[in-house]
Amino acid sequence: MKPIATKSVLPVRAADEIRGAILSGALLPGARIKQEELAARLGVSREPVRQALLMLQREGLVFTEPGRTATVATLDRRFIADVYELREVIEGLVAATMAKLCAPDLTHLEEIVARGREAVRLRSFRRLIELDIAFHSALYEAANNRVLIDVMRDQWNHIRRVMAMVLGETSYRDRVWDEHAAILEAIRSGNPRRARAVAAHHTRAAKLFLLGSVASEGIPFL
Incomplete structure (x- = not known):
């Protein structure tokens, strides 16, 4: 974490630094956060x-009680499953919507896939997480549905926490970009039903892999 300055923005900057440590896995679920x-x-x-810890508590990343040391929120398996089930429906809809478009521009998404494959080759785990989120966010952007973008924005922090702990698994790192490429191929085919099925399958498979990996690693849950 870097020292910060400017009094008026100190709580926000402090929250940014702490949030980054939580999302990167530097602060693990259940870890005590000593204010001093x-x-x-x-x-x-x-x-x-x-003040920063109170902000992060509202985001669901930190748990605080008066008179007690704050802790990093543990990961709720039911919550993670619920988020991925929501994603399965939403991303299936997004892919089907894009498949209905006449010659959708997938250039940006294809570039993200290429960068993702390169990140796999370089074993850059943090970059992999950023690019995975960028890919799915770009899908929402391409579908031009602001409601979906806003709904999912608040969920990425929770998803990212899990991904940061399990993307060391080589088989998953390789597979995820093959599945992303398959989603784009299905969209390009112009078949909404196929695009929906491929996107939904990817999200469902990711949910099962993530929950299984987290459980096997013994990461704390609620």
């Missing part, structure tokens, strides 16, 4: 850190 130590590392007083 954190304030010293960030180069601020305890008050901005206290």
